[in-house]
């Protein structure tokens with residue numbers, strides 16, 4: 251149900267309509283659950299497969315227009331340190347003593363609609379406000 255553009259609809263009518271819509275939705279979910287209970291495994295599986303296809307399609311077609319606020323989400327990598335020579339004779343190679351965690355600045359945000367997570371390693375300056383200029 252979208253927002254009604256009609257000026258005749260008063261807020262309390264809108265609330266009633268929204269409540270009715272919610273009740274209808276609950277009844278629909280209950281009916282669907284009942285339907286699922288009566289299904290055999292194959293039919294339930296077919297239904298789930300269809301739902302997965304629908305969800306995948308909705309994700310693929312998302313325009314990612316509404317993102318969450320970015321969060322600091324550093325990337326951690328394991329990097330080798332202090333290499334040493336191992337082996338004997340002509341059969342020698344280098345091996346690290348161990349690995350340590352190395353973090354890299356990174357930020358992420360999530361599409362509110364489809365859940366896609368986008369990462370960035372760069373920042374740009376934010377210009378805040380104005381002040382009188384006497385130049």
Ligand SMILES: [Zn+2]
Nearest residue numbers: 312314361364
């Ligand atoms: Zn999206």
